[in-house]
Amino acid sequence: MQTDLLISLPFIFFLSIVVGLILYLVGGIFGAKGEKTEGKVAPYACGENLPARKLQVDVERFLIYAVYFLVFDILAFILATSLNTPGHFPAIYALIVLMAVVILLPFLRRG
Amino acid sequence: MVPEGVVALLEILLFPGFLFLIALAFFYEWVDRKLLAKLQNRYGPLYTGPSGLLQPFADFIKLLSKEDITPKAADKFMFSCAPLFLLSFPLLALFLVPVAGLKALISFEGDLIFLMFLFTLIAVTVFIAGWSSVSRFSTVGGVRAAFQMLGYEIPMTLVMVGPAIAARTLSISQIVGWQTHNAAWFIWFQPIGFAIFVLCLLAELEFIPFDIPEAATEIVAGWSTEYSGRKLALIRLGKDVELVLAASLITSLFLGGPNSSLPILAIGFFLLKTTLAVVLLTTLRALFARFRIDQMIAGAWKYVIPLAILQMVLIQLGFGR
Numbered sequence: 001m002q003t004d005l006l007i008s009l010p011f012i013f014f015l016s017i018v019v020g021l022i023l024y025l026v027g028g029i030f031g032a033k034g035e036k037t038e039g040k041v042a043p044y045a046c047g048e049n050l051p052a053r054k055l056q057v058d059v060e061r062f063l064i065y066a067v068y069f070l071v072f073d074i075l076a077f078i079l080a081t082s083l084n085t086p087g088h089f090p091a092i093y094a095l096i097v098l099m100a101v102v103i104l105l106p107f108l109r110r111g
Numbered sequence: 112m113v114p115e116g117v118v119a120l121l122e123i124l125l126f127p128g129f130l131f132l133i134a135l136a137f138f139y140e141w142v143d144r145k146l147l148a149k150l151q152n153r154y155g156p157l158y159t160g161p162s163g164l165l166q167p168f169a170d171f172i173k174l175l176s177k178e179d180i181t182p183k184a185a186d187k188f189m190f191s192c193a194p195l196f197l198l199s200f201p202l203l204a205l206f207l208v209p210v211a212g213l214k215a216l217i218s219f220e221g222d223l224i225f226l227m228f229l230f231t232l233i234a235v236t237v238f239i240a241g242w243s244s245v246s247r248f249s250t251v252g253g254v255r256a257a258f259q260m261l262g263y264e265i266p267m268t269l270v271m272v273g274p275a276i277a278a279r280t281l282s283i284s285q286i287v288g289w290q291t292h293n294a295a296w297f298i299w300f301q302p303i304g305f306a307i308f309v310l311c312l313l314a315e316l317e318f319i320p321f322d323i324p325e326a327a328t329e330i331v332a333g334w335s336t337e338y339s340g341r342k343l344a345l346i347r348l349g350k351d352v353e354l355v356l357a358a359s360l361i362t363s364l365f366l367g368g369p370n371s372s373l374p375i376l377a378i379g380f381f382l383l384k385t386t387l388a389v390v391l392l393t394t395l396r397a398l399f400a401r402f403r404i405d406q407m408i409a410g411a412w413k414y415v416i417p418l419a420i421l422q423m424v425l426i427q428l429g430f431g432r
């Protein structure tokens with residue numbers, strides 16, 4: 001019973017976090033402690049004068065790939081979990097995916 | 112008799128648990144660096160320990176003892192959490208892979224899916240690490256990591272499912288068991304799948320044809336630009352553990368895994384095969400030059416995914432088992 005608890009996924013996850021935390025704290029104890037100057041805590045900028053601000057991510061160019069990603073990720077998941085189901089269920093879903101791919105194809109050309 | 116709980120705890124903490132995995136991570140970093148240096152006509156690690164064997168460990172200690180700087184503009188909480196998760200996710204994933212013997216420490220039906228989920232989570236954490244640094248190099252690196260994931264995630268999932276379908280199970284331990292029982296390795300049945308898997312692992316590990324998120328000549332150090340000291344040490348160690356994870360996954364899904372139930376033989380086979388896998392990954396890394404991000408994504412969708420689907424169709428037609 002206790003052994004089951006020890007070798008369980010949440011407990012191992014907890015332990016791996018603890019291992020990371022121990023290393024982190026050891027680094028905190030032995031790490032060098034310098035004074036925090038203004039230049040040190042500024043973002044790295046290759047010597048240029050670049051203020052720190054959040055950049056907007058331009059997803060437009062890759063949006064179509066993200067849509068494809070969603071479609072195919074579900075296809076892969078369905079194929080993965082269709083080990084013991086009859087062959088026509090995954091085949092039907094694959095056909096639906098094929099239709100989605102054909103519909104999305106013009107957008108891929110444009111992008 | 113030693114109580115069962117103590118044995119389990121020793122297994123988790125020492126062998127084949129954390130201590131062994133972290134030692135192996137340092138060892139494979141050494142193999143990787145030494146071989147890469149030889150291929151590039153350099154010496155590589157030389158002075159620390161025999162042939163520089165202890166150099167990765169020394170580097171780790173050095174980074175731990177350096178000053179840990181958090182940029183003023185950074186999102187402090189996420190910035191500190193990301194390195195922790197980048198180490199613990201691959202460590203956790205390695206417990207699902209059989210190391211000494213045919214059964215992994217944690218094994219359940221569907222752990223292959225859980226492992227894919229962990230791989231995605233690592234990529235997402237990389238994006239968060241870059242985004243929370245609030246520096247343009249880090250942000251660009253993190254966004255590239257996320258876009259790169261759009262390219263390699265699907266083919267990797269498809270080819271990882273290949274052995275699962277052939278062995279009719281979604282548990283990595285049972286896939287290894289199937290290969291041992293039938294005395295057959297999936298690399299012979301699914302060579303396309305194996306090639307694609309290695310390619311996708313190169314992308315997951317950010318190794319050279321796909322080191323786009325940390326391209327040193329373009330964006331300084333990519334998503335890890337702002338990291339230093341102990342946080343960088345954890346990230347580096349996490350990368351090494353990820354290399355062990357990649358090599359052991361190649362081993363268990365395609366090379367038959369530690370195909371012996373005797374612990375000593377099993378660990379011998381495991382070490383031999385994972386070293387071969389690391390050598391393969393390093394050689395490929397030394398051979399190529401970096402792709403651009405749009406070349407990588409377009410190439411993955413135009414060539415790699417159709418090939419992965421072809422492999423899937425071949426398996427369904429009965430050629431893959």
